[in-house]
Each structure stands twice: as C-alpha cells, then as structure tokens.
Amino acid sequence: MPFLGQDWRSPGDQWVRTTEGWEKLRLWRLKVFENLNENVVARLIRLALTMDLGPHRQTTERRQPYFFFNKGTSREKKELTSLSEALLRLDMAGAVKDIRRSNFVCKLLQLILENKFANLSGTAQKHIFQILEATINEALRTELNLGWARELLSQAQKGLDQGQNYHIGSQCLWERHHALVCKLSNQVAAYQLKQRDEDNRVTLSDLPADCIRSILYCVADHRDIIHTGQAASKLQDFSQEMLLWRELCQYHFSNRQILTFLPSNVVVGKDEEEDSIDWKNIYKRCYKRFGKKETFADMLAMCTHCCSIYWQSLGHPCISDVEAKSRVLSPEDFIKLFPL
Numbered sequence: 001m002p003f004l005g006q007d008w009r010s011p012g013d014q015w016v017r018t019t020e021g022w023e024k025l026r027l028w029r030l031k032v033f034e035n036l037n038e039n040v041v042a043r044l045i046r047l048a049l050t051m052d053l054g055p056h057r058q059t060t061e062r063r064q065p066y067f068f069f070n071k072g073t074s075r076e077k078k079e080l081t082s083l084s085e086a087l088l089r090l091d092m093a094g095a096v097k098d099i100r101r102s103n104f105v106c107k108l109l110q111l112i113l114e115n116k117f118a119n120l121s122g123t124a125q126k127h128i129f130q131i132l133e134a135t136i137n138e139a140l141r142t143e144l145n146l147g148w149a150r151e152l153l154s155q156a157q158k159g160l161d162q163g164q165n166y167h168i169g170s171q172c173l174w175e176r177h178h179a180l181v182c183k184l185s186n187q188v189a190a191y192q193l194k195q196r197d198e199d200n201r202v203t204l205s206d207l208p209a210d211c212i213r214s215i216l217y218c219v220a221d222h223r224d225i226i227h228t229g230q231a232a233s234k235l236q237d238f239s240q241e242m243l244l245w246r247e248l249c250q251y252h253f254s255n256r257q258i259l260t261f262l263p264s265n266v267v268v269g270k271d272e273e274e275d276s277i278d279w280k281n282i283y284k285r286c287y288k289r290f291g292k293k294e295t296f297a298d299m300l301a302m303c304t305h306c307c308s309i310y311w312q313s314l315g316h317p318c319i320s321d322v323e324a325k326s327r328v329l330s331p332e333d334f335i336k337l338f339p340l
C-alpha cells in the first residue's frame with residue numbers, strides 16, 4: 001500500500017527550479033542574500049541613484065572634489081588650508097545629495113556644531129550653515145535622514161545659545177544663523193510623513209519571514225530596527241528576536257566589551273545557556289557605556305604621496321605614477337587636521 005502521508009523530507013516546503021536543479025525556496029532566498037556581492041550591490045546603488053535623482057542627475061557627474069592639504073608653513077608654502085576652504089573644495093553641500101556620502105557629512109556637521117562652533121571664523125560659520133541648509137532640504141525632499149535633520153538642528157540651536165556671548169563674527173551674522181535655524185526647524189516640524197497609497201504592491205511585511213530576517217540583519221542602527229518593529233505588528237516579533245540583537249552586539253562591540261555585561265555564569269558557545277541571555281539588554285548597556293560603531297558607505301582619505309584629501313569613491317588625480325597608498329579619515333580625524 002502506498003504511503004500517503006506528508007512528504008517527510010520537507011513537509012510544506014515550496015521548491016523552485018534553478019540552474020543547478022530543484023532547490024527549497026526558503027534556502028534559495030537565503031542564498032540570494034548571501035550572494036549579494038560587491039558587483040550586485042554596486043549595480044543596485046547605481047540603479048537607486050539614477051531612479052532617485054531624476055532631474056538632479058547632473059550631481060552624479062564624475063567630478064572629483066579634492067584639495068592639497070598643507071600641513072604647515074615653510075619658505076615655499078606660506079598658506080595653511082582653512083576649514084572653510086576644505087569644506088568648499090570637498091563639495092560638502094553637494095555631497096549631502098549622495099546617499100553614500102550624506103551620513104559622513106551629517107556626522108562631520110554634528111562634531112563641528114558641538115565642538116567650539118563659536119570659535120570658527122565667520123566664513124567657516126557661513127559654510128557650515130549652507131551645508132546644514134542643504135542637508136535639511138535634501139532630507140525633506142527625499143524623506144531620508146530626517147532623524148539626522150532633527151538632531152543637527154537641535155545641536156545647531158544649542159551651539160548658538162552657548163556661543164551667544166563670545167562668538168567670532170558680527171552680531172548680525174549670529175542673528176542670521178538663529179533665523180535660519182528657526183526657519184529650518186519650522187519646516188521640519190511642519191513636515192508630515194506621507195502615507196503610502198494602497199497600490200496593492202508588496203510591502204516589507206508581505207515578504208517571507210526569512211527575507212525579513214535577512215533584511216533586518218543588514219541594518220546597523222538599532223533605532224531603525226526598533227522603528228521597523230513599531231511600524232507593523234507582524235514586524236514586532238522579528239525586531240525582538242534575540243539572535244538579531246546578538247548579531248548587532250557582535251557587530252558593534254568587541255568580545256571584551258560584551259563580556260563586561262554578560263552574566264558570569266554563562267559560557268558563550270553553550271546553546272542551552274545562551275538561550276537565556278537577554279541580548280537586547282546587553283546591547284543597551286554596551287551602547288550606553290561604549291557607544292556604537294560608526295559606519296559610512298563612503299569616507300574621506302588622504303593620499304600619502306601628494307597629501308590630497310578626497311572622497312574614496314571619487315578618487316583624485318594623483319601626481320604619482322604608481323598607485324599611491326592612502327589613509328582613511330573618519331570625521332574625527334578630518335576635524336583634527338584643522339585647529340579649531
């Protein structure tokens with residue numbers, strides 16, 4: 001008599017025919033995420049840029065903003081590079097329109113606004129506020145990075161209040177900064193998130209569970225994971241999974257940092273004990289103590305041969321014939337180059 005029960009090899013699974021034969025749909029989807037190599041990601045970014053920019057497409061033009069950094073004065077070199085010149089030459093206001101560089105610019109603005117902004121020259125202040133205005137306008141236009149926009153405006157307001165009595169530059173200029181921050185804050189406050197129309201197209205919650213997990217595993221900011229969980233009840237459970245928070249802990253913190261908050265009776269590697277660990281709580285405590293790792297899609301770099309500072313993705317016209325080495329500059333490293 002034939003066996004009529006469920007297929008014991010994989011009950012309820014769907015199969016898909018691939019070039020290598022039949023494969024479980026669930027595993028095949030995982031493979032798609034794992035095979036997102038550099039070329040595929042580069043193609044997706046190119047597609048996203050051309051789709052998003054539309055009429056602003058000229059900004060993708062391959063211009064190479066860079067400048068030669070003068071470390072100090074000598075008989076031959078009299079000029080020092082100023083911060084305002086550096087910001088202008090690196091096209092910071094234009095960089096906020098590039099999805100890869102905008103986070104770097106936001107972090108740089110935040111550091112400048114919270115550290116001795118009042119000690120900057122009037123010209124540098126003007127440049128900073130031009131970049132700030134461009135950042136806010138871009139955030140409102142693309143509806144991306146609005147969290148950054150609010151954070152930067154509150155930081156700018158704080159910086160202006162702190163430097164009210166001892167700033168460099170005229171009082172009139174300082175008043176103008178106040179008025180601009182006020183105008184931009186009102187624009188951001190008046191912004192209403194547009195609800196997506198009922199277009200019967202796929203949303204994040206419609207995706208299969210393993211796809212949602214794979215996407216969440218690529219998110220580096222815990223706030224995005226929490227907000228995703230708040231967006232739909234189906235996503236809430238995914239955002240609470242301990243495995244996800246464990247991955248996030250391991251991405252942002254070193255083993256030594258994690259061990260600081262790991263219960264002493266737990267031995268990492270023993271599954272039954274690891275199940276009882278509240279990784280979300282460990283992440284929270286590590287984040288409060290150590291801060292999270294900053295990640296940027298594109299960063300500045302300094303050429304060791306010609307001392308040019310340039311965007312890594314755009315490169316620079318080097319005078320060296322051989323391929324010169326370069327040193328990556330984080331926003332903190334970049335600011336340290338200029339005496340503030």
Ligand SMILES: [Zn+2]
Binds near residue numbers: 305308316317318324
């Ligand atoms: Zn060079």
